[in-house]
Amino acid sequence: MRRSASVLILMWLGVHVVLGQTSPVLADSDRQAERQALVQSLSGVAPDLMIDDPDVRAAMLHVPRHRFVPDGLQDQAYLDKPVPIGHGQTISQPTVVALMTQLADVDSTQKVLEVGTGSGYQAAILAQLTDQVYTIEIIEPLAKDAVERLANLGYDRIRTREGDGYYGWPEQAPFDRILVTAAAAHIPPPLLEQLKPGGRMIIPVGPRWGAQTLMLVTKDQAGETTTESLLPVRFVPLTSKSLR
């Protein structure tokens, strides 16, 4: 009886190993094919908000999103949806990341500040477009994880800081572009101050779990600021595992 059970277990393990070895997912450990499929599927949210910047699409194709997602959720990395990364935060859905990056209109000479590092994925995308990426995270464990993750993936030029993004990064100001990944009740004046004349700031507005609208803040050469509410870009089901 005991021997039969052992044989069954061994058979099961054998089948599992064989199937696992032939799995196309494991065969492509970098998940290039999944990433390509995702990027191809990204379109936009409206005729005038299409994801059509080739540089942005190339950046999305290059950054291994699954490496920014917690271990148990990597299968969700290449779905167009946000994924929980702990501490009530999510890695934004690819459409939002792509749109924010495209709206920021970053070129290689520009200095970019990201407020809300999260997993570090958005910063990694930005780092494909410019060498001057600065990112701040207020949630201590997320900040530490992001530093380690970015270093492991070779994003050495991204400057990270653990701190309150409301105050920006005055030592490195001004910035050509600022991306804020968490909505605020008002636009932080320190960030406006650290935005260069002619600069652009992108902020998602709305609840984290619901419809969010991207807002574009521009500062003209005279230093006057205006905002533009763009179309809603997403609806986010925060898949909380439990109440705290």
Next chain:
Amino acid sequence: MHPADAPPRRTLLLALGLVAAGIVGFEVALTRIIAIQHLHHLASVIIALGLLGFAAAGAFASLFADTIRRHGAVWLTVSAASFALTLPLSVILSGHIDMTLPALAWRPEELLGFGLYVACFLVPFFLGALFVTTCFICWSGHIGQLYAADLTGSAAGALSVPLALQIMALENLLIFFSLAAAMAVVLTRAGVRNSAIGAGLAGIVIAIHNIDGLPIQPAEYKELSIQLNTRDARILWERDTPDTRLTVLDAPGLHSAPGMSIASTAEAPPQVQLFFDGDLGAPLLDVSAPPPLMQSVISSAAFHLAPPQPTVLLHSLGGSWQAWVAAFHDPERIQASEENANLRRLLTGDAGPARPYLPAGVELEPMTARRFHAAHPGPFDVVMLTISAPEAGLAAGTVRYDTTVEAFRDVLADVSQGGVYAVVTDIKAMPQHSLRLVATAARALRQMGKSPSTHIAAIRDWRNLVLLVTQTSIDDDRQQALRAFAERWRFDLVALPGLQEADTNRFHHRRNGGLYGPFKAFIEDEATTFQENYAFDVQPTTDDSPFFDKFFRRQGLGTLRDTFGPTWRAHLSWGYLLHWAALLIGAVLALVAIAAPLAFIRRDRAPARENRVRQFPTGLYFSALGLGFMFVEIGLLQKSTLLLDATSSAFSTVVAAMLVGAGAGSYWLGRRRLTDRALVGWLLLPAGLAPLFMVLFAHGFEFAADWSFAARASFISAAVFAIAFPMGCALPQGMLRVRAAGASTIAWAWGINGFTSVIGSLAAVLIAMHWGFTVLMAAASLCYLAAALLGSQLIGGQAAFPGPQPLPRTPHPDPVRHRKQ
């Protein structure tokens, strides 16, 4: 176990009272639990749950009535012990159900989570109700005593929640209910075994308490949970109140400055934040003088339309933000209405971190905005109301009496000649609250004989809008003052006499021209054409249907799809859909828990032809009672909120009064069979009283507005008792008539009544949302009218009336149920 005519021991009566208190107390406490964990109190769902628990217990007991009679002590012990345990366990379990309630509109799988969440609260209701039912089966000859104990306990449980929450945390209150049930185990039967079980249960419950194993905390998606994830975040003070849980949070990342201009260079002032049920973080400023940045806050616009040194009245104070805005403008006097005593103490420094968060001299009035204006005539130069605008119609089923047409009229009557009424709200991607506000203000002005186009202004930024309604026409000087303010701080004007479209949508660009067009449509006329083509229902609300957050409009779905493309579902007024989801789930659960067990009951012998003919009117009779009772209860509950300030207070008061009233009516009028004529007379009373109550409540509000809470609650209780008393006789009289047809007929009558009660409690809110309380009460009236007509045509009712009859000695667990219909 006992002969039915053996009197129950006093200790058993006490046990029954304790369990009944635990059941109803838990029912009321659930409104708080759900509001804290998720986003709404779901009062009607909870009522349906309680009913479902009782009806399911009745149906279940009907299958085992003989066993229960033989082994009553065991059934009592097991049901009470299980109730004591499952009460806290259901709350613990509910906190582990993976559910994102706000995503219900676009993730159908959330419906499963919602169903599981609701179902886990059903278990304690079922077990508690099984205890009550068992008592009635085993001592059916002493219904009166049992009923008295049941009702006394139930009413005490209902009233205990708002009283207890003044002095203890919600978690502790649940522990008390659980301990009460453990005590009931001991009292149920004298002996070592029950004492040991009771002591063991008490030990477990106390252990749960001591290891902090019963945390009632906000879901991960709520704002407080998110803020608590930041470094060094800590809760400075937390207090449960009957209406809300107040939490003061300190964290380094708190920088709220609602409505601050993008042209302002000042940083948000130092602050902690105040959360209401884990949401709506409102700033509590740590300052000693009004910060200069207040001049750049959008709500300052109100002071540019008011005379210098204005008298100010603030409503829905929330945190202290608007009080500091007002203080900046050198007011002669600031008053604020705030009905929550704990919040008043917090804001004045008498509780919590022990520092005043309000500017010196702010006078707090302990009442709601509506009651304040009914009790204290103005005039005030600036009246300001800040309303939160929950996402996606979150609070669709919540009554809101401070934004109705009547409320606007009341406030405007108290605004001085040069004064202004300002309402501050948020703007959504597709505006809802702001449009309903201007529609309501315009209608109120028209009813007062004033032209909206000369009395309404509005100003906005990218997120906030301030609607400004003046007592007199906005003259050139005031127009210029407002224009200058908007220009200086880069705000966009939305409405102002003489405003052209080119002057709008300049600093905060919105697509489709911003809000100028829709506002113009509502100000110039009732905007019928606009409304017909708009995605949301933004028509004014009235006291008869004060569902300010109900924006859903079926005809608008196409517009939503066209506007938002693939994300259109996220913009649905899902709070409204939640009520439909609850109705669907409730119907399924009621079928499973009530009707399915009855299918296993052995059918009575083949009914006589005459009885077969009477099956339909019998079914209708018990359906009408189930629907009618719940229409009245929900209608009175929602309407009483106007006078009792909050849903939770109204819930406790109305439920307690309904229990006592219907119970007393059931006891006094249900003991013996009434003549058909007498039954018709008693049933016509609620049929006539239900519509009259709407008139009574409207006029009662005017003269009772400044009464103490006890006096107002007594007034409501007396009114509810008056209508509930005759309603209470309907079910037992029906049961007395159908009992001749056999046990299964009684069981089916019971099941039909239970099923329609569940449906009625959930449908009542939908009816009130769509057609108003007048229609809801008219429907209730029709139900009782139908019952009056059908009462003489029930199965078994044709038997020659032999004169007064006692209640059946060994009834189905029916006629004396906890809440009578």
